[in-house]
Amino acid sequence: MYVPAEFVEPQREVLHDLILKNPFGILFSHGCNGLDANHLPFELQPNEGELGVLHAHVSRNNPVWQDLQNGDEVLIVFQAENAYISPNWYPSKHEHHKQVPTWNYRVVHAYGKVTIRDDERYVRGVVARLTRTHEASQPEPWKMSDAPKDYLEPMLKAIVGLEIEIKQLQGKSKLSQNKDYKDVLGAAHGLAETGHQEMADAMFGVAETKR
Template structure:
């Protein structure tokens, strides 16, 4: 990932929080047919290993797990908030007009050797934790145990789990740090005027950075 020094985020707790909050992970691997990618929810075990460990599952029918080259690190991509930045928000536009649009965003890239597994004793706790994570805030949360055990066992047989200890982790917080303070304030004002929650989230992150 192209990541100039002024955009880099290196605090592990901040990177982990972005992973936890992300709805989906893009899991990219190299295989016999070239690059492959799946878009899936994952769990982060933050205390497992120096940078944490990712867990998730693929459909057994997804050939990605069969074709993955285990000698090449897998890449897990997490995208946080993002927002279009209009050059009309820059005071510099009125001064000299030498401005163009851009995009502000937050992303985390995590790399490591991936291991696949299909044993029930590892899959059942994984799908249970994933379900609890996403059902936990609901008024009447659904639980894996709500379904008949034989029905769940049948679904587990259709899954392939994976474990990805994070060997390298990189964060990019592109939040107009390369613009003047006046231009940054203009971007924050423009984003706050938006009705899009993602725009306002980027404005909040810019305020925290400043």
């Protein structure tokens, strides 16, 4: 990924936080049948391995788990907020008109080695933890034991686990860091006024560093 110096996000904790808050990633792989991309929910265990370990599962009918070999390199892309930036939001545009549109975003690329986990214990653990995490905000969280055993067991057998040990993390936070204070602040207000509050908050943070 091309990352100009001003957009580099070097802090591992920030990269992990983006993954934890945006766990629906894209798994890119290159196996026997060429390039493939799969959209999957991931579970990050940040304290496993050197840079963390990602856990996921796919349908047994999905050929990706047979197309890959243990140890193959894969790339998982996680994206947080993103938004169009109008040059009209920059005060300097109204002075000299030397501004153009752009698109701001925050992403993490996680490179790692995959291990195929075709065992029920692993799969059960992955889906149980995913469920527990994402049901936490529900008034009455659903749990696996709510489903009849004779219904759940065949479903668990119909999925295969993927374990990816992260070997490299690359983060990019493109938040108009290459603009001056007034222009960053103007764009942040423009985003807030058009309903992009999460991106606006991130850019207000950048503006504070330019005071």
